[in-house]
Each structure stands twice: as C-alpha cells, then as structure tokens.
Amino acid sequence: MVNWAQMHDCYGDFDRVPELPELLARVEREDDDAEAWDELRYRLILECDLVFPASSAALPRLVRLASRSAPARGLAGAIVRCAAGRHDCDDLPAGCAEAIAELRELLDRHLRSRPDDYLATFRDLIAVEGHYHWGAVLGDFSDDFYQVACPHCAVEVTIAIGGYGCYSAIRDWNLGDVDRHDLRPASPRGSPASVVGSTRPPSVMGKLCSPTESPIFGQAECPRCASVFNIADEYTSSNRPLM
Template sequence: MIDWSTLRDAYGPAHAIPGLLDRARDHDEEAIDGLWGRLCHQGTINPASIAALPRLADIARTEDAGDWALDLAGAIAAGLLQSHGADEEVARCAVTLAELRATAAARLRSGLGEELYLRRLRAVLAFEGRPLWCETLDDFTDFFLTVACPHCDAPVVIAVGDHGCYSSIRDWNLGDVHQIPLRPAAPHALTGTGRVLHERAVRDGQQRLAWGLTHLFGRAECTGCGSVFGIAGEYAATDAPAPFGETARSHPS
C-alpha cells in the first residue's frame, strides 16, 4: 500500500493523487488534467509520477486506443532518466513498464491516424527506455535538428520536411544557407533502431513516417568541411541519455 502523503507531486504532498486516479478512471476530464499537471508538469516527473505507473497500467489495460492513461504513462516513462530522486522505485517498476510496453505495442497497428500512431510509437519507445528516439520522432512535415560534425565540430542543421531535406548552416538573419541534399538510407540497409522503426511504419501503412526515417537514419554532408556522416549516429552520440540502469554509449542505435 502506497502512503501518498509521504510522496511529492509537482505541487507538493501527493495525497490528492489516489482520488484523482479514481475519478479519472471514469473519464473525468478535470481529474485527468489534474493528473497531467501533478505527475508530468511540463515534462518533469517526480516520485509520485513513478508510484502512479502501476495504477496507470491497470487503467490502460481496460481502455481503447484513445486511452489517456497510456499517454500519461508514456510521458512519465520518457522522463525516467531525469533526476527525480526515486531510482529504487524505477527499478521496482520494471514489470509494470514491460506491461505498458506490451499494451502500447498491441495498439500500434494499421489504420491509425498519423498523430495517434506517432503518440503510440513514442510511448513504445519510452517504455523500452529509449527516450532519445521517443522525443526525436516527428511527422516529418517540418522537422529540424542540429548535430555536431564529427570531423570539424561545426553545428550542422538537418532539415526533413515539405520545405526540403538538407544539411545547412543556420544564419539567424538569412535562414538556412548553403543547403546540401541529404543522402537517405536505403530501407534494406537500415540497422538497429532505424530498421525496427522503419519496418513498423511500413507494416502499419505509415508511409510519411517511413520516408522521414530513411532521412533521419541517412547521411549528411557537413557544410563546413565537406565530410559525410551518419545523422542518427552523431545525434545519439551527443544527445542520448543512458538506457535504464546503464551508462551512455557512443552510438546507440
């Protein structure tokens, strides 16, 4: 039995959380909003967030593909590598996270709209302990990220979307200058995370996502020194946090 009065949420002692969970189970929108505000305030989690995961997993099992509990649990899982002061509780949640991952994966299927599909895929990645890709995945209509060139360390802007797929130098007055087309990966050449994500997208008819992934996991030319590098590898090397309970690796993929 959890003593919620000993835990803290975003606003202080978490004694209100059990009542909010009870009300939210009956689709009380005010209670659902209250849980989001207390357990994942602007993406920040706390000990009460982790303590709530088993209840959220239980609720998620009983609801349809629009399940708010699965979305909230995914947002909490995406933040588990933050400093939250509850590492032991995270370790005890391994089974719950596996259950949530199975629930999200079961609802990741063809026929979903792009926005809902992307939310579900991000949740799966969060429950798998891969928050970098959970946060990076996009609908690829207007996607940008910045990576450091591995050879000259220059910041290289990567664009994937309706306005083009290129590497460039970003000038805040002139925009993206010296644009060089990206070199998307051939689907059969994808490996690791890129291959898994692409195969899921193709399987479920998410063609726009599959197209964007070949660019994200493709190659770019540095606009400074002209060297060519793997986009996802350099992004992960710079930005990836360590998976649950592990140390960071140079190129997780």
C-alpha cells in the same frame, strides 16, 4: 505501498500530493471522469514535459488500468516517454521495471490492432523500449531544425527538415544557414522503426523511412570537412539521455 507524503508533483507541495490517490481511485471507478483525468495529467506531466516522483509512483496503477482504459494507456506512455528528459527525474524508469515491462506488452498489442492513435502509441512504445530520445521527438521529424555534431571534425551541423528545405548547413546567427548541402536519401535499415519489429503498417513504416517524408534517417554532408555521416546515428549520439 507508496508513501505519498514523501512524493511531490508539479506543485512541489507535499501537502497536496495525497490528493493523487483519490484522483487515481476516481478514474479507476469511472474511466470517463474527464475532470479527474485532466487533473491527473496536469499533476503528473507539466506542460514542458517534466515528470516527478509522484509520476513514477502512479505509473503501476495506471498500467494496471491501461488494459481497459485509453486515457490510462496514454498517460502511462507519456510518463515513460518524458521520464528521461533533462531534469531531476532521469532515474524514474529504473524503479518501475515491472510496470514498464507490462506497459510494453499492452502497447504492442494495441499497435497490432492498427488503431487510429498509432503514431502516438508507437512513440510511447519506442520510449518503453529504451529509445527515449526518439520517443520524445519522433512526431516532429517533419518540419524542424536539429543540431548534431559532425563525427569527423566535431563542428555543429544544423539539419533542416521541412517546407523550407532538407539540408545540412552551418548556422550563422547573422547570415542564417550557410553552405547548404541537400540531405541524401534515407534507408529503412537502421531507422528506429526497426526497434519495435516489422509488423507495423506500411503507411507508418513508409513515413518513417521515406527520404521525402523523414530524411532524418538518411545521410548528411558536413559543410566544414565534406565528410558524409548518418543523421540518425549522430542525432542519437547528441541526444541520448544519460541513464
């Protein structure tokens, strides 16, 4: 039995938390209660992707509802995906092992139906599998910058992926990205796509592993020491949460 009086949510106000069971009861009765779902999402996941002890407490009920409710499935997946962020709730998944295992089966079954929300569910499943750092940002690996440490000389290397180019560089805050080197082609082996099996649609697998669509899974040359390293490996090393 959850003692909601010992929980807190985005308001950080213990007096308001008992309202959460009422909201959960409302969506259990009426899955199309948009107002209740909006309030739950706000209370359990703040805009900066923070989660709270109340998020963990709500997870088992959301998972039980997820087999017949798309909003519950999405909210449960988002809670797990955000739980290992850099905040005070990094240990939340440890207390929800049964719910997370059940959620993994639900997400996998949903993915096998080739749904329209494939990428969002795929990210949730990767997070449920324990690859939180990939689940948190996988949808963004198409137009952004990432900082990794060269495994050989430890210099901070900027990895650029997007319309402005796909390259490694040293970032100079006055001159911009200097000493650029084009990223090298990706390989399907070793990408996080392999984490969740090989039964994924070719279109999704192609986007994850294509050197033009997702060069994050290729190789980069260090501008400082000229060594070549696997980008995904170094992104993992730099960003894997401490659990």
